[in-house]
Amino acid sequence: MKFTQLEMKTGMRRLVTEDSDWAQLSTKDAKRLTTLVLSARRFEETILSLDKRGLVHGPAHSSLGQEGGAGGCLAALPIDTMMNGSHRAHHQVVAKIVNALYTDNYDPSAEPVLRDEMREEIRRMMHEILGLKDGWTGGRGGSMHLRRENLGVMGTNAIVAGGLPIACGHAFAEKQQGGERITVSFFGDGAVHQGTTHEAMNLAALYRLPVLFFCENNGYAVSTTIEQSTFETNLNTRPCAHGIESVHVDGMDPLAVWLATRWAEDHIRTQGRPAFVQADVYRYYHQSSPFPGSVFGYRTKEEEEAWRARSPWEFLCDKLISHGIVSEDELNAIDAAVSEAMQAAADSCTEGKGSAMAIPAGHWPDPAGVDDHLTSDMSEFSGLRAAEAEDFSSEQMREMTFIEAIPAAMGAAMKSDPGIVLFGEDVANMGGGTVGATRGLSEFFDTRIVNTPITENGFCGLAVGAAMSGLRPIVELMYSDFFLVAADQLFNQAGKIRHLFNGTAQVPMVLRCRLPGLEGYGSQHSMDPTSVFALFPGWHILAPSNAFDYVGLMNAAMRCNDPVLIIEPQALHKRRCPVPENLDYYIPIGKAKRVAEGRDLTLLTSLGMVETCKDLVASLGIGADVIDLRSLSQRDIDYDLIGQSVRKTGRVAIIEQTTRGAAFGAFLVDEIQRRFFDYLDQPVKRVTGAWAPPTVSRVLERAALAGEDDITKELLAMLRDSALPEPGKEAV
Structure with missing residues (x-):
């Protein structure tokens, strides 16, 4: 017996910067990189300050320490790149919007403040995180759900790995529509163990989608280390298994991330395949707390101090100055402009100082709009032809x-x-x-x-x-x-x-x-x-x-x-x-249809039970309104038609073939009795199957689902409980 080592077709590589890489970095690129890294750093510091004062409602997942990853990545990508991210995304989003508004001829060290467009978007992003009406989405998204589509922020996601297949969808649509934009999806090391991550990577590779999977490996999923999460701790093996080329870099070195991202973009464009970048970073604070992880006992102070000594911002400043790429004065000027934008944003949504700082009452959204935008206003159906079968000749x-x-x-x-x-x-x-x-x-x-x-x-x-x-x-x-x-x-x-x-x-x-x-x-x-x-x-x-x-x-x-x-x-x-013959017609959402008419009972049903109910009441000689509901969402039920029938018959039964536990009728019973109680002569009845789900056995399957015998039994009981005679009998 002989074993031979199998070789993988897909490459894994590590990138480490050298002095020659810094020597080749232009001043223009360096200033863009500096502005993005610093914007992520100063924005997070500002949010952390507001959080300590209790002004951030809900979690504010700080990414202080991870700015080298997001800043380095986004500074290397075109300004029209699409991105999404996870719950820890402030640094990614602020870097993305600054980059989206960063023109080729812009020099952030030459002006005392950032461009007005940048300052405005930073302000609105901060309002969004605080849940205020002037935020990007009226405060509904808060910290974890940030969206600014015109700047390429397609929406961050509170579900770990939830945004990865969605990013594949953005990329699929872009490719299908002949566009050239790349999508970058940010996620953490914890997401690597989610099945959704592997489904997304498999689909991206299978369909050759222009997606950059960017893993910020900060070493912890809340407090759980990678070693506690997986036997194989080399996370680059995951994309490799799906046929996605990957590169591993030190995320505390923004230039290394910048170079890795440039490689990834080139790979995506020239090879027509997705790419994966793993950047090792470190979050200075706990999951969603203004305190370090050592306070909670899962990290040591020595570990935290060692990583803080490798701060990406200080590292970047040292390298840029020592290589003569950007001067200390220019870096200080950029820092002053960025810091002013963050302070102005904080001042715009607060009043008072210190412990008395608060959010002005007029900044909150109107509670009356809580249900707005649950669904479309249906204006997309304007001018279309609604029709029923009766509207057509034979x-x-x-x-x-x-x-x-x-x-x-x-x-x-x-x-x-x-x-x-x-x-x-x-x-x-x-x-x-x-x-x-x-x-x-x-x-x-x-x-x-x-x-x-x-x-x-x-x-x-x-x-x-x-x-x-x-x-x-x-x-x-x-x-x-x-x-x-x-x-x-x-x-x-x-x-x-x-x-x-x-x-x-x-x-x-x-x-x-x-x-x-x-x-x-x-x-x-x-x-x-x-x-x-x-x-x-x-x-x-x-x-x-x-x-x-x-x-x-x-x-x-x-x-x-x-x-x-x-x-x-x-x-x-x-x-x-x-x-x-011409299929160009539609039935409006929310419109039911009366398929049989009578004065004795109202039967509400759908799907395969419609014809069953029609045939059954005809064979029993019962005069019943049989209403095919057609739309079953709670907000789409046609209560106008139901109300007309209930006022006439006073007796309602909801007929469903499905099992009792999976039946929809309980929603209808509640609403009908609330709306039409004064017109009901008896409680609303329900016909469903049994509690047990249907099994493969023919007889048990039939017993689990409602059939003609169940409907007949309930209809006759309704007639007995009323003043109406049963079919074939005269009233006494």
């Missing part, structure tokens, strides 16, 4: 199955909107995916039908970033339960972004989920996702019950500037109905 219609309607609707929209891109597992394979939902699309839209690996959180996050950057992604989840794997990107990101960033960002993406029903797929492939998505007011939920409605609702979803879930019941795939 000559205008053709028979179509539900499964045929899915690719037909997407294909028609993709022809008119080049920004629509479809992501999903197997969507470009097998002539139309696993069930034929993408049949025929690949031959017309080759590069826009994108097969993904089995990385739901990764490709859903990529879709979020692509949507934020101008595309309209459609994501296919092979089965509905898989949304739980992607929960962070769908709920913490897509569902919150518009509101979190106060309407300055939108996520126009569509999520298609297959709901198997009675197909034997078991409890991990059969969950109705409605009730979970309904918890997040940023999502719209559309539930088509036939092919006509699928086309109209899907057209609405693809036009909407919010994230939309559209549920596709597999039980309806082969069901036919008339659909117009």
Whole structure:
């Protein structure tokens, strides 16, 4: 037996600066580098001072000591670079905005203050961190969620590693739209152990995305060391495993970071592949506290003093002066201008001095606007044709199955909107995916039908970033339960972004989920996702019950500037109905439809239960309003139509096939009884399946989901509890 060492195709390298590197650094580049490093340093010192006075509400994750990494990186990149980051991002963001406003002919040592545009953005950034109305997003983002898109700050993220797949999405959109901008995504060593990080790196390498992954390795995830987190402490092995070239540098040496970043940019542009930079840095303070880590016992004072002696700002000054690149007077002038901008920003959002310092009352946002920008104002639908089946003549219609309607609707929209891109597992394979939902699309839209690996959180996050950057992604989840794997990107990101960033960002993406029903797929492939998505007011939920409605609702979803879930019941795939030859119509979000009419009962239902309820009340001889809800988000329910029916019948039942625990109806019961209590003759009833999720066994699956017998039993009970006779009996 013989073993031979396998060689990796992907390179890992370490960069160390030499005197010759300093000799080649121009004065112009050195002043830019100095300004960015110093801006990050002085901004953090100012925030720390405000935090010590209790003026920063919530955490303020200080990055003092890490400014050499962010400043060195961003000074080396073009001013139009896009960036995102994590919860510890003040230094990255302030360096980014200063660089974005730094022109080639600007000399910060020649003026007593920074440029007015820089001072204004620093001021507004500080207001944002303090949660004030004049902040970039009205104070909603605070310290951890910073966004200034016109300066390339695409949005920082409080979820560790949460921004990495989103950065891939920004880069995907840029590449798809023919742009040349690079995206840099900052994260810490703690994020390297997140599965999301590996999903993002795999997608970036697979799709050859122009992304720079920049890891600020400060040695601690809160108080946990790298040695306590992983057996393999060489973090560059992670990108290497995904086929991403990497370089390791001393982040306390801003020039080393600058040179590493220039290498990374050149690699991205010439090789068409992402790159990874690891910069070893050190945060002087605890996770989110104005005290050093030694106070909490996980670091020694000796360790902290050794790292402080390697301060990137003092190191940079020493090198620039000793090599005659920038004079001490020029450095002092830059420091004075930067420090003035920070003090002016702090003065603009505070009053008083010392312990009496406070935030003026007039600086806070208006509480009345707390619900603003949860979703779009729907102005994107202006001028479009809303239609129902009754609006078309039989000559205008053709028979179509539900499964045929899915690719037909997407294909028609993709022809008119080049920004629509479809992501999903197997969507470009097998002539139309696993069930034929993408049949025929690949031959017309080759590069826009994108097969993904089995990385739901990764490709859903990529879709979020692509949507934020101008595309309209459609994501296919092979089965509905898989949304739980992607929960962070769908709920913490897509569902919150518009509101979190106060309407300055939108996520126009569509999520298609297959709901198997009675197909034997078991409890991990059969969950109705409605009730979970309904918890997040940023999502719209559309539930088509036939092919006509699928086309109209899907057209609405693809036009909407919010994230939309559209549920596709597999039980309806082969069901036919008339659909117009011209698919250019839509069904408004929030509009239900009465599909049967009567005076005895109101039945509220959706998806596969609509036809079941219609047929059942007809066979039982019950006069019932059967209302197909179609839109299931809590804020989209059509209470106007429901109210009309309740005032007429006085008796309401909510019919869902799904299991009791996953059912959406509890939300409806509460709201209906609040709105229409005076018109109800009895409590609102619910028909659902059992508590247990459906298992593979045919009989247990049927027992878990609601069927005709369950509906019949409840309807007859409602009639018995009222003055109305049961079907076939006369009233006494």
